[in-house]
Amino acid sequence: MLRFYRFIFCATLLYVGSADDAKLNNKKFPKNFLFGASTSAFQIEGAWNLDGKTESTCDRAFSKQPSIVIDGSNATVACDSYHKYKEDVAILRDLGVDHYKFSLAWTRILPTGYANEINEAGVKYYKNLIRELKINQIQPMVVIYHNDLPQSLQDKGGFLSPLFPEWFANYSRVCFELFGDDVSYWLTINEPFEVCATASNSGPFVDGIDTYICALRLLTAHAAAWHVYDKEFRNKQKGKVAMALNGEWMEPASNSTEDINAAETRMQFIWGSFAHPLYYGDWPEIMKTRIAMRSKLEGFNQSRLPELTQEQINYIKGTNDFFAMNHYTTILVKAIEEPEISSPNSTADIGVFTYQRDDWLSSSLSWLKYVPWGMRKLLNWLKDEYFSPNIIITENGWADSTGQLDDDVRENYIKEYLSNTRDAMDEDGVNVMAYSVWSLMDNFEWISGYTAKFGMAYVDFNSPNRTRTRKNSSFYFEKVCKTHCLVEKCED
Ligand SMILES: *[C@@H]1O[C@H](CO)[C@@H](O)[C@H](O)[C@H]1NC(C)=O
Ligand SMILES: *[C@@H]1O[C@H](CO)[C@@H](O)[C@H](O)[C@H]1NC(C)=O
Ligand SMILES: *[C@@H]1O[C@H](CO)[C@@H](O)[C@H](O)[C@H]1NC(C)=O
Ligand SMILES: *[C@@H]1O[C@H](CO)[C@@H](O)[C@H](O)[C@H]1NC(C)=O
Numbered sequence: 307m308l309r310f311y312r313f314i315f316c317a318t319l320l321y322v323g324s325a326d327d328a329k330l331n332n333k334k335f336p337k338n339f340l341f342g343a344s345t346s347a348f349q350i351e352g353a354w355n356l357d358g359k360t361e362s363t364c365d366r367a368f369s370k371q372p373s374i375v376i377d378g379s380n381a382t383v384a385c386d387s388y389h390k391y392k393e394d395v396a397i398l399r400d401l402g403v404d405h406y407k408f409s410l411a412w413t414r415i416l417p418t419g420y421a422n423e424i425n426e427a428g429v430k431y432y433k434n435l436i437r438e439l440k441i442n443q444i445q446p447m448v449v450i451y452h453n454d455l456p457q458s459l460q461d462k463g464g465f466l467s468p469l470f471p472e473w474f475a476n477y478s479r480v481c482f483e484l485f486g487d488d489v490s491y492w493l494t495i496n497e498p499f500e501v502c503a504t505a506s507n508s509g510p511f512v513d514g515i516d517t518y519i520c521a522l523r524l525l526t527a528h529a530a531a532w533h534v535y536d537k538e539f540r541n542k543q544k545g546k547v548a549m550a551l552n553g554e555w556m557e558p559a560s561n562s563t564e565d566i567n568a569a570e571t572r573m574q575f576i577w578g579s580f581a582h583p584l585y586y587g588d589w590p591e592i593m594k595t596r597i598a599m600r601s602k603l604e605g606f607n608q609s610r611l612p613e614l615t616q617e618q619i620n621y622i623k624g625t626n627d628f629f630a631m632n633h634y635t636t637i638l639v640k641a642i643e644e645p646e647i648s649s650p651n652s653t654a655d656i657g658v659f660t661y662q663r664d665d666w667l668s669s670s671l672s673w674l675k676y677v678p679w680g681m682r683k684l685l686n687w688l689k690d691e692y693f694s695p696n697i698i699i700t701e702n703g704w705a706d707s708t709g710q711l712d713d714d715v716r717e718n719y720i721k722e723y724l725s726n727t728r729d730a731m732d733e734d735g736v737n738v739m740a741y742s743v744w745s746l747m748d749n750f751e752w753i754s755g756y757t758a759k760f761g762m763a764y765v766d767f768n769s770p771n772r773t774r775t776r777k778n779s780s781f782y783f784e785k786v787c788k789t790h791c792l793v794e795k796c797e798d
């Protein structure tokens with residue numbers, strides 16, 4: 307046994323150690339390539355009930371019932387960025403980033419959830435943050451919605467309400483109006499797939515039925531916001547609007563046709579459930595056939611996947627001005643026998659088996675393994691599938707449990723994922739425009755509380771000052787931001 311463990315240990319060390327310069331891409335990133343860092347409102351701001359902000363579904367789930375959080379913590383203060391945004395921007399400035407991806411808290415801006423009443427204190431907070439960024443030549447990349455739905459709207463049905471798209475479009479209009487003169491990149495909804503997959507935390511939600519209604523509502527809400535921007539703001543503000551999609555790279559477990567098809571099926575269910583409608587107008591064919599087939603066997607007289615009308619198709623198609631993607635890890639996919647027919651089940655609708663290799667280095671989160679080559683394969687798949695879009699990598703990062711300053715795994719992760727990105731651009735012709743690290747600093751990681759630390763800066767959650775300290779990875783990333791080069795010295 308000892309021998310076995312020693313072998314694993316060495317293999318792990320060798321693997322991580324392999325991020326040596328000789329194996330990394332040594333071409334400079336283009337001059338106009340943007341480097342940045344990401345956060346989200348609920349995970350950093352705190353001040354959940356200050357200055358007129360009202361309750362969101364996240365406040366309800368994570369701050370009022372901290373029992374669901376594994377360390378019993380909550381986000382009522384988090385990084386206290388509501389008071390310390392200048393410290394955040396100072397780190398961003400020292401890093402030399404081009405942009406900062408952050409989100410707006412809906413209930414800080416619109417306390418009723420509706421666009422009938424604007425909370426000036428909340429608006430002032432974001433205006434101050436944006437001003438501070440501009441002073442330091444950092445572009446805001448603004449997420450309109452990152453998980454924190456007004457509880458008032460959740461109580462009226464949330465994503466399942468047919469009114470959701472209009473609530474969202476009205477909120478978005480307020481955001482464009484208030485902040486749009488300073489924003490070139492808007493992200494409407496962050497990780498819609500996860501939003502629907504976790505919606506049962508906030509209210510009644512039937513997996514396999516509401517999952518797809520939720521997806522359609524989010525797509526329609528995004529499209530509605532895009533149309534508002536297109537009609538009312540684009541001419542004068544000249545920005546771009548996209549949804550920020552997420553997912554793993556799905557690697558076939560073997561070269562058998564069955565496993566290759568299984569991996570492709572899962573790509574279409576995870577990435578395609580949103581990207582396919584955005585680029586082609588409709589759900590992926592495999593989603594339509596599999597869900598219709600299983601629905602019928604389950605006794606439904608129509609598919610659980612809502613059929614899109616021609617009007618819906620026309621409304622949604624073409625509403626992604628660039629391809630924003632969050633990507634962290636890779637998963638292996640194996641074909642299996644058709645899962646048993648029982649009650650609706652969105653996992654059984656995909657109908658594949660997924661796993662990861664034991665010798666892939668694991669982060670402090672069990673799903674997040676170190677697989678940098680997945681980035682290159684994924685970028686190629688997105689290029690081939692969605693007409694060579696301009697891609698912005700809006701999140702990518704590594705978690706540990708310690709928050710240690712000597713974070714060489716995170717440094718290597720950023721290095722190797724960026725090297726694969728550069729390979730994809732250089733050798734495969736993928737159009738990648740920008741890259742943001744998740745995250746600027748350690749923050750509140752949902753049910754993992756403060757046990758999973760993604761930051762390039764450490765935050766002392768035991769101090770009322772929430773003191774920020776840069777980790778080693780941040781010094782490496784600073785070098786990349788400033789030189790556009792991953793190694794000691796780049797070609798040309
Ligand atoms: C949230 O955490 C703080 C410590 O940061 C604690 O004082 C407070 O009681 C917690 N709130 C709830 C509702 O548990
Ligand atoms: C959206 O805003 C318009 C104009 O203010 C208002 O008439 C409408 O009722 C709002 N829609 C919803 C669903 O709240
Ligand atoms: C699949 O085939 C390729 C090319 O022949 C090979 O490099 C790869 O290792 C094979 N993959 C698996 C999982 O067997
Ligand atoms: C079949 O679907 C239609 C349309 O949704 C519905 O009106 C009808 O009641 C359904 N019939 C059965 C037997 O469920």
Ligand SMILES: *[C@@H]1O[C@H](CO)[C@@H](O)[C@H](O)[C@H]1NC(C)=O
Binds near residue numbers: 645646651652654
């Ligand atoms: C859904 O299906 C998956 C895969 O077939 C299975 O592992 C899981 O237990 C099912 N979930 C429920 C709630 O039945």
Ligand SMILES: *[C@@H]1O[C@H](CO)[C@@H](O)[C@H](O)[C@H]1NC(C)=O
Binds near residue numbers: 713
């Ligand atoms: C990481 O940072 C620590 C403390 O700042 C320093 O002692 C150490 O040498 C650094 N490690 C590397 C690999 O740069």
Ligand SMILES: *[C@@H]1O[C@H](CO)[C@@H](O)[C@H](O)[C@H]1NC(C)=O
Binds near residue numbers: 770771
């Ligand atoms: C918090 O910061 C203030 C002002 O910089 C300082 O005086 C104080 O000692 C700090 N408190 C702690 C607990 O670090």
